[in-house]
Amino acid sequence: MGVKKEEANFFEKVYNVARLIPFGRVTSYGAIAKYLGAARSARMVGWAMNACGGREDVPAHRVVNRKGILTGKHHFQGTNLMQQLLESEGIEVVDNQIQNLDDIFWDPMKEC
DNA sequence: CCTGTGACATAAG
DNA sequence: CCTTATGCCACAG
Secondary structure (H helix, E strand, C coil): CCCCCCCCHHHHHHHHHHHHCCCCCEEEHHHHHHHCCCHHHHHHHHHHHHCHHHCCCCCHHHEECCCCECCCHHHCCCCCHHHHHHHHCCCCEECCEECCHHHHECCHHHHC
16 A cells, blocks of 8 residues: 555665765765665666656765766756755865865765 | 666776 | 776666
8 A cells, every 4th residue: 555656666765865965975876876785786876866856855966976076967957056056065076076075975884 | 578778886098 | 087898787668
């Protein structure tokens, strides 16, 4: 029972973890994938984000690749929207790359 | 079942 | 860090 069918569990997990990302912190697709038990499916994490269109609660802008580069900024509405959101949280972003990454990097498994 | 896809990760040059 | 290539895996059709 349930008013609506449960969507792809994998996607839901990705959204769930993304929501756990604290303010002013970022994580990588691989970290999320690994937390889900599918470290080799990091691409799916990004793809799940692509499907997060109606997921306003999913701070996709806090999810970057391993280099801390805003690889997915092109998927946001604005050309610099993703960077603006990060800077709005006190994160330094230069040339589409997050600065002080080691200082603001948030690992889901480290917090859990 | 097969094919295409994709916002990654890793290796090699 | 760059490009190129390969792997990898969940999902849509």
